[in-house]
Amino acid sequence: MSKINENFNKLQSGYLFATTAKKVGAFSAANPDKKVIKMSIGDATQPLAPAVIAAIKKAADEMGTLEGFRGYGPDFGYDFLREVIAENDFKARGVDISADEIFISDSAKCDTGNIQELFSTDLTIAVLDPVYPTYVDTNVMAGRTGDYNPARGNFDGIIYMPASAENGFKPALPKEVPGLIYLCYPNNPTGTTLSKSELSTWVDYAKKNGSLILFDAAYEAYISHADIPHSIYEIEGAKDVAIEFRSFSKTAGFTGTRCAFTVIPKGLTAKDASGNDVSLHGLWGRRMSTKFNGVPYIIQRAAEACYSPEGKVQLKQTIDYYMNNAKILREGLTAAGISCYGGVDAPYIWIKTPGDFGSWDFFDYLLANTAVAGTPGVGFGNAGEGYLRLTAFNTTENTLEAVARIQKLKF
Numbered sequence: 001m002s003k004i005n006e007n008f009n010k011l012q013s014g015y016l017f018a019t020t021a022k023k024v025g026a027f028s029a030a031n032p033d034k035k036v037i038k039m040s041i042g043d044a045t046q047p048l049a050p051a052v053i054a055a056i057k058k059a060a061d062e063m064g065t066l067e068g069f070r071g072y073g074p075d076f077g078y079d080f081l082r083e084v085i086a087e088n089d090f091k092a093r094g095v096d097i098s099a100d101e102i103f104i105s106d107s108a109k110c111d112t113g114n115i116q117e118l119f120s121t122d123l124t125i126a127v128l129d130p131v132y133p134t135y136v137d138t139n140v141m142a143g144r145t146g147d148y149n150p151a152r153g154n155f156d157g158i159i160y161m162p163a164s165a166e167n168g169f170k171p172a173l174p175k176e177v178p179g180l181i182y183l184c185y186p187n188n189p190t191g192t193t194l195s196k197s198e199l200s201t202w203v204d205y206a207k208k209n210g211s212l213i214l215f216d217a218a219y220e221a222y223i224s225h226a227d228i229p230h231s232i233y234e235i236e237g238a239k240d241v242a243i244e245f246r247s248f249s250k251t252a253g254f255t256g257t258r259c260a261f262t263v264i265p266k267g268l269t270a271k272d273a274s275g276n277d278v279s280l281h282g283l284w285g286r287r288m289s290t291k292f293n294g295v296p297y298i299i300q301r302a303a304e305a306c307y308s309p310e311g312k313v314q315l316k317q318t319i320d321y322y323m324n325n326a327k328i329l330r331e332g333l334t335a336a337g338i339s340c341y342g343g344v345d346a347p348y349i350w351i352k353t354p355g356d357f358g359s360w361d362f363f364d365y366l367l368a369n370t371a372v373a374g375t376p377g378v379g380f381g382n383a384g385e386g387y388l389r390l391t392a393f394n395t396t397e398n399t400l401e402a403v404a405r406i407q408k409l410k411f
């Protein structure tokens, strides 16, 4: 008889995006004349950069020749890609990360979800609240949490670290020491960031308490301020306590193209049951070579092209385009009397719902009155109640129109 992993029964259904999609669908069906502006899902909308397309075509042509054909690639990615990443994303920022500490993968969602396999199920995890749901759900699946607590609206056995306007979206260090701390900066969903000195307090905490930080930097390319770290390894001592995740999804519009990477310093360790230090680089390598067969050669060449001089300029133009949308949203909504956070070093705008509106009420109200669809903040965690997320991943025309529609409302 086959049996399921009971931990899957603890999961809450994909309530958030399923419910918003259902509501948007019902609204569109009832109002066929109204154009819905979807600012809910964080997906790239602008075309791939010409340098990336050229690299894809060139690599495809190579694959069509006897000499250029490639089969299975190296387990952890081609050296040509690992080297340009080490050079441009780390060494150029004064960070000592070498190519062999970089593992090329197809997804930061997969990597942030799979990394927990390296760790004991006895460990307690700490997450920001609101949070990117993958971190929580993958730990639930692994049995590292208790049950869902309906009264509290989250899982037993997880340390939730609330981030709201009251604490400036800067959660306090946990009192109960977690084994693993998930941090995401620039943050999805709040669009807020930590300065170098603020991130240092987390690194110091992890060092002092023996915790490990899982740092998701999927949105680092959106940082515009000099004092905001792009990598946790810009912080002294972080190589001893942190793993970092990056993705080409939002940096280069690779959401449908698929390439990402994870950085695990060679000296980073965790304890085994006998108290010995075990290399996490070694464990992740073992896992990768067992469960993953690499990103296509053509796509790794496409990712490499992001670091060419033309590629860099073209990527920056697209990021500037999205960040101009973010500015339009922030300024337009602020002028309409709505408090907004984020949207300066991240492509997300975190709106404080006006008056007594709860997250879902405001979502419904906006949809009904402006045909603009956001994402209710409470869907990302309890501390997201009273907030709504809008994304800058849209056209400027739609962004301007959404702002104009919202500005006509009275709160």
Ligand code: PLP
Pocket (backbone or CB within 6 Å): 042, 106, 107, 108, 109, 110, 112, 132, 184, 188, 216, 218, 246, 247, 248, 249, 255, 259, 260
């Ligand atoms: N990490 C965060 C915080 C994200 O918001 C996302 C995508 O929305 C990802 C990771 C996923 O990245 P990828 O497309 O590489 O799986």
